[in-house]
Amino acid sequence: MKSLDEWVDRLHLPTLTVTAVAVVAWSLLSWRYGAYVLPSPRAVVGGLADILRTGEVWTHTGASLSRILIGFGGAVGLALLMGLASFLSRRARAVVHDVLAVLNSTSVFVWIVLSIIWFGLSRWAPIFTTLMITLPVVASNIVEGVENVDRRLLEMGDVYRLGGREKFRAIVVPSTLPYLVAGMKVGFGLALKVSVVAEIFGVTSGIGYIMNYSREILATQMVFAWALVMVLVMMVTDKLVFDSISRRLSRWR
Amino acid sequence: MAMKPRLKLRVSGIGKDFLIPVIETVSFGVEAGEFVCLLGPNGCGKTTLLRIIGGIEPATRGAVLLDGQPVVAGDAHSRKVGVVFQEDRLLPWMTLEQNVALVLKPLGLGAEERHALARRHLVLAGLAGFEHYYPGRVSGGMRQRAAIARALAIEPDVLLMDEPFGALDAQNRRIMQNEVRRIWKETGRTILFVTHSIEEAVAIGTTLVMLSARPSHIRELIRNDGRVERGRLIDDLNTMIMEEVERQQGGAA
Numbered sequence: 001m002k003s004l005d006e007w008v009d010r011l012h013l014p015t016l017t018v019t020a021v022a023v024v025a026w027s028l029l030s031w032r033y034g035a036y037v038l039p040s041p042r043a044v045v046g047g048l049a050d051i052l053r054t055g056e057v058w059t060h061t062g063a064s065l066s067r068i069l070i071g072f073g074g075a076v077g078l079a080l081l082m083g084l085a086s087f088l089s090r091r092a093r094a095v096v097h098d099v100l101a102v103l104n105s106t107s108v109f110v111w112i113v114l115s116i117i118w119f120g121l122s123r124w125a126p127i128f129t130t131l132m133i134t135l136p137v138v139a140s141n142i143v144e145g146v147e148n149v150d151r152r153l154l155e156m157g158d159v160y161r162l163g164g165r166e167k168f169r170a171i172v173v174p175s176t177l178p179y180l181v182a183g184m185k186v187g188f189g190l191a192l193k194v195s196v197v198a199e200i201f202g203v204t205s206g207i208g209y210i211m212n213y214s215r216e217i218l219a220t221q222m223v224f225a226w227a228l229v230m231v232l233v234m235m236v237t238d239k240l241v242f243d244s245i246s247r248r249l250s251r252w253r
Numbered sequence: 254m255a256m257k258p259r260l261k262l263r264v265s266g267i268g269k270d271f272l273i274p275v276i277e278t279v280s281f282g283v284e285a286g287e288f289v290c291l292l293g294p295n296g297c298g299k300t301t302l303l304r305i306i307g308g309i310e311p312a313t314r315g316a317v318l319l320d321g322q323p324v325v326a327g328d329a330h331s332r333k334v335g336v337v338f339q340e341d342r343l344l345p346w347m348t349l350e351q352n353v354a355l356v357l358k359p360l361g362l363g364a365e366e367r368h369a370l371a372r373r374h375l376v377l378a379g380l381a382g383f384e385h386y387y388p389g390r391v392s393g394g395m396r397q398r399a400a401i402a403r404a405l406a407i408e409p410d411v412l413l414m415d416e417p418f419g420a421l422d423a424q425n426r427r428i429m430q431n432e433v434r435r436i437w438k439e440t441g442r443t444i445l446f447v448t449h450s451i452e453e454a455v456a457i458g459t460t461l462v463m464l465s466a467r468p469s470h471i472r473e474l475i476r477n478d479g480r481v482e483r484g485r486l487i488d489d490l491n492t493m494i495m496e497e498v499e500r501q502q503g504g505a506a
Binding site: 152156163170174 | 329336340342344345346347356358387389407
C-alpha cells in the first residue's frame with residue numbers, strides 16, 4: 001500500500017491547497033472591487049465554457065498557433081542553418097555569435113513596430129515578430145550544441161576515416177539534438193507569449209486580438225478566460241510534445 | 254640467401270617539438286605479429302609518438318612507414334590503423350554493435366556484412382550477448398572491450414593502444430591484459446601498446462621499447478622472450494625508469 005505522503009505528492013495536494021486559497025482570495029477581492037476590475041472565478045469559468053461551446057476557442061487558438069508555427073518554424077529553420085554554418089567554419093561561428101548577441105538584446109517592441117511598418121496590418125506582422133524573437137533563443141542553443149560536440153569523438157571518426165557526412169550524421173547531429181530540443185522548448189513558450197502581444201495590432205483573429213477586443217467591450221472575464229486558454233495550450237504542448245521528444249532522445253542514457 | 258622478413262612498421266628518426274623538443278629522435282622497426290610495448294617516464298612523449306605513428310598528429314622530423322607506405326597526418330594511405338584510446342570513445346547513442354559497424358562503413362561493405370563482422374568481433378572481445386546494449390549500460394571494462402572490438406573489426410595492419418586500461422581498477426586491468434594477450438594470439442595482429450606500467454609491459458609485450466626522459470630517444474630495446482627471468486627484468490626496468498626520472502628532474506633544476 002502506498003503511504004499517505006506519496007499520495008499527497010502524487011495528487012499535487014500542496015499545489016491544490018494553494019490554488020484553493022487563491023480562489024477564495026480572488027472571490028473576496030472580486031466582490032470588493034467589482035467585475036470590471038476583477039471578475040469572479042465563476043464568471044471566468046462561465047466565459048471559458050461559452051467559448052468552448054461556441055467553438056470560438058478553436059478559431060482564435062488556431063489562428064494564433066498557425067502564425068506561431070510559421071514564425072517559430074522559420075526561426076528553427078534559420079537556426080539550423082546557423083548551426084550548420086558554425087559547424088563548417090570557425091569564421092561563420094564568430095559572425096553567428098555576434099549576430100545572436102545583437103538579436104538577444106533587441107526588445108520585442110522594436111520588432112512589433114518594425115513589422116507593422118514593413119508588413120502593415122497583416123498576419124505577417126505577428127509572424128515576423130515571433131520569428132525575430134525566437135531565432136536567437138533557438139540558434140544560441142544549437143550553436144552551443146555544435147560547440148560542445150566532443151572533439152575526441154570527432155578525432156575517433158578521423159582515425160577510422162569516416163567521411164564528413166558520416167561524422168555529421170553519426171556524431172554531430174546526435175550530440176546537438178538535445179540542445180535543439182531544449183532551445184525549441186524555451187523558444188516555443190516565448191513564441192506563444194510574444195505572438196499574442198503582436199496580435200494586438202492589425203489582425204482580426206488570434207488570442208491576442210480577442211483579449212484586446214474583450215478589454216475594449218469591457219468583458220474582463222473573457223480576458224481572464226483567454227489567458228487560461230493560453231496557459232492550457234502552453235502546458236499541453238510542453239507535456240505532449242516536448243517531454244515525449246526529450247524522453248525519446250534520452251533512451252540510451 | 255634468406256630474405257629478411259620485411260618490416261611491418263618502420264619508425265625512422267621521428268622527432269617532435271612543442272616549443273621545446275619533446276621527442277628528440279626515435280627509430281625502431283616492428284615485424285608483423287609483434288606485440289610492442291612503449292614504456293618511459295611520464296611526459297616523455299609516449300602518447301605523442303603513438304599518435305604520430307597513427308597519423309593523428311604530424312611529426313616535426315622523421316618518417317613512419319607502414320608496409321612501406323609513408324604515414325603522414327592528414328594524408329590518405331591505403332593501410333588500416335586501429336586505435337584504442339585511453340577513453341573508450343564509443344558513441345553513447347549507438348549500441349555496441351552499431352558502434353563497431355559504423356567504422357566499417359568507409360570500407361564499403363553492405364549493412365548486413367558490417368553488422369555480422371561487428372557481432373563477430375564483439376564475441377571475440379568477450380561481449381557475446383551485449384551487442385544491443387548502449388555503452389552507458391555496461392561497465393568501463395566492457396566499454397574498453399567494445400573499443401578493442403571496433404579497432405579489430407577493420408582488420409588493422411597495426412593496432413595502436415594508448416594506455417587503454419588506465420581508467421580500470423587493478424582487477425579489471427589484470428583481466429583485460431590477459432584478454433588482449435589472448436586476442437593477439439588468436440588474431441596475430443601487430444600491436445603497439447603504450448603503458449606506464451612496467452609490470453603490464455612485461456606481462457604482455459614481446460618487445461619492450463623504453464624511452465628516455467624528455468627530449469626522448471630510445472633508452473633500451475628489449476626482446477621479452479623469457480631469456481631474462483621476469484622479476485629480474487622488472488627490477489632492471491624499474492631502475493632504468495628511476496634513473497630517467499631523476500635525470501629529468503636534474504635537468505629541470
